Amino acid sequence: MTISRRKVLLAAGATAAAGAAGVELRIRSLGAEPPAPPLRGPGDRLLWRNWSGTEASYPALRAGPTSEDEVLSAITTGPAPVRVVGAGHSFTGLVPTDGTLLSLDGLSGIVDHDPTSHQATVLAGTRLGELGAALAAVGQCMPNLPDINKQSLGGAIATATHGSGVNSPALHAQVLSMRIATPALGILECSRTEHPEIFDAARVGLGAFGVVTRYRLQNVPSIRLLKRVELRPTAEVLEDWPSIRARHRNAEFFALPFTGMSATVTHDETDRPAETRVAPQDSQVLLDLKWLRDWAGFSNWLRRRLAQSAMSSLKPEESVEEAWKLLSNERDIRFNEMEFHLPREEQITALREVLAAIEARRPDVFFPIEVRSIAPDDAWLSPFHDRESGSLAVHAYYKDDYKFLFELIEPILRRHGGRPHWGKLHSLTARELSALYPRWKDAMDVRQTLDPAGRLLNPYLRRLLHDV
């Protein structure tokens, strides 16, 4: 989220209201840290945990290969299940293993690049933030980026990570070819012409087809973007959304529950020189929204009124920077997240239902709902396969209960034809997923050829891919 407003929600009004009532009106206390698993597990093995803290395991073996041969050796000889981890930023159980945990941090950086075609070969362990700087040094940038840039390239591509823009597909759409180490067939180079069925099946592959060691990427020449953030009434933004998303290179908005307000964020190419940026205030804004939840959450009316009066004087903000610096943000307040990708025409109807459900039943929610657009592509397990998509992402503060995402939000998103983000919370298993993906069976046949013994499958992936 990039609302970038200092103290959006001024405390004074709510404090006065609570004080005047003369009672303790907080609906939440400061909240306790969720229980943490022990640092050492069975056999004195060291804990692995994901970013949000919901997934954990104690791998028997940790491998940090620095060559393709070492990757292949780890996946063929290491104790199963063999799971590759990027930055551990997925919310689901894709990574945990009691067998072998493989990190590609030792396979990082640009291998080569072509200044004419703006193509580059990049090792799969490269973090997106480091890649941005390295590509800029050779005059290239990725056409689009997700909300943060901490992910590894391999992890981001394997889960169909995306940014926003009606003409901007997810990151895996810029892959021209890739090298993948597989348990049964060794190391393969694949592209649209070489092993095309593996290319189509394994590009968004969840580390269940093999471990990708490098990608050839189609980038674009370095560009500067003008970013504009504006707070507007949600009712207006919902009406204008088709026009907003069509007018800008990248557009998204954050609907702020219980406030009637939304923050639109747009990016467009510009020749304007880069400007010194004011430090982003997103985390402060989130804390202010939380503060409002804590002190005024007992009354939707009061919460909305306080929010609107605090936001009414805020002016739109603009910044100009190189694309790779501007498209991603810092997210230092942890959360859990569910995101579904819907047919684009369903997006706003579904959002109205989600907002109504939250405002009727979940006064504890204070995180904004993120609304984005993604262009179609043809990877078999891409949630954007063959359809223009509009995504909705609902977040829960990491100290708060997030089960409502499954009970209240997921049924709405499914009813509108949503496909879940592979790296974010959802409850679907192979039975439901196979009905959402026209090439599901073809993809599973390829998976079976590459990993017939199921060495790459942890229990979560078995449910996700096989238990039909």
Ligand SMILES: Cc1cc2nc3c(=O)[nH]c(=O)nc-3n(C[C@H](O)[C@H](O)[C@H](O)COP(=O)(O)OP(=O)(O)OC[C@H]3O[C@@H](n4cnc5c(N)ncnc54)[C@H](O)[C@@H]3O)c2cc1C
């Ligand atoms: C704060 C935050 C913000 C986010 N913002 C966005 C966003 O804007 N847009 C979006 O779409 N998603 C977003 N995500 C989700 C995130 O991009 C995905 O979950 C992504 O997979 C995380 O990358 P990672 O490197 O941490 O991968 P991990 O979580 O470590 O791994 C994810 C999957 O990729 C597999 N994998 C990793 N490396 C390889 C490889 N070399 N070969 C084959 N498989 C591999 C793993 O086995 C696993 O199945 C966000 C997540 C967080 C925590």
